[in-house]
Amino acid sequence: METEAVPIIASVALRGPLIGDIGNWHSRTPVHDASRHGNTSQLRELIDSGVCVNLVTVDSITPLHEACLHGHIQCVKLLLAAGAQVDARNIDGSTPLCDASAAGSLECVKFLLDNGAKVNPPLFTASPLHEACMSGKSECVKLLIEVGANLEAHDCHFGTPLHVACAREHLDCAKALLHAGANVNAAKLHETALHHAAKVKNTELVKMLVEFGGNVYARDNRGKKPTDYTWPNSPTAKCFEYYEKTPRSLYQLCRLNLRKTLGQRAVEKILKLNIPTRLKQYLTYN
Incomplete structure (x- = not known):
């Protein structure tokens, strides 16, 4: 029985998944399995035997997806070298x-970028930056920003990367986005990052967003301000109450307006200005 199964497995690997395997792990071929588990020796044998590395499952997952999702850099290298x-x-x-961004695999992310991977997908689909923010992989977030990831990429379900970072309470990711010039008041159905911070009742996140210009009076599609999603007398509610009653200082308003004018990549532009170092530090939140 075992000897009879070998050619059957090889045949499946060569021709791809069966339509009858929809929604079933049987639609994953041996090359998918080797990539998923980081089995480089098996993967090399399959590639050498002529197996197509672009086989897809019924949900269009390739072996490269599997290798990246699990951070198997050697498998990623083998697959890309094989086409x-x-x-x-x-x-x-x-x-x-x-997938590599969601896994937080800097090695895989860098290698994919070096091999031509696009950092910005079509509009209204989740981007690598969204995925890194969703998983809280701040180092990947910083790397993706460095190579030109669109800070305002908008997914129809999640909104911007900043929305995702705040909804998941990944402060380091949110901070990296804000430092790079992400629009703190970007809206999804009129819902801002501050609405997300209020819903998760994270006071530190609220303070950071307001510091970067978050509008505490913004109303979502239900007509609610961020504070309307807090518990009365809770630390988060008191935080919003303070900001609603306390006007921003003139120097804070100047910083916010200058950064807004400079837009995305504001930090890079500020550092080139012919102004005192202390002013640069203030404008860049250092």
Whole structure:
């Protein structure tokens, strides 16, 4: 029985998944399995035997997706060297770079970028930056920002990367986005990052967003301000109450307006200004 199973497995690997395998892990081929588990020796044998590295499951997952999602850099290198499509999309629109970012694998992210992976996908789909923020992988967030990730990429379900970072309470990710010039008042159905911070009742997140210009009076599509999502007399509610009653200082308003004028990549532009170092530090929140 075992000897009869070998050619059957090889046959499945060569021809791809069966339509009858929809929604079933049987639609994953041996090359998917080797990539998922980081089995480089098995993967090399399959590639050498002529197996196609761009086989897809019924949900359009490729072996490269599997390797990236689990951070197996050696498998990623083998697959790309064998001709794997670096920007292949699964049924959800995610690329291998999205999966590597979600896994927080800096090695995989860097290697994919070096091999031509696109950091910015089409509009209204989750981007690698969204995925990194969702998983709280702040180092990946910083790297993606460095290589030109769109800070205002808008996913129809999640909004901007800042919305995602705040909804998941990943302060380091939110801070990296804000420092880079992300729009703190970007809205999804009129809902801002401050609305998310209020819903998760994270006072530190609220303070940081307000410091970067978050509008405490913004109303969502239900007509509610961020404070309307807090418990009465809770630390978060008191925080909002303070900000609603206390006007911003003139120097804070100047900083916010200058950064707004400079837009995305504001820090890079500020550092080039012919102004005193202390002013640069203030404008860049250092």
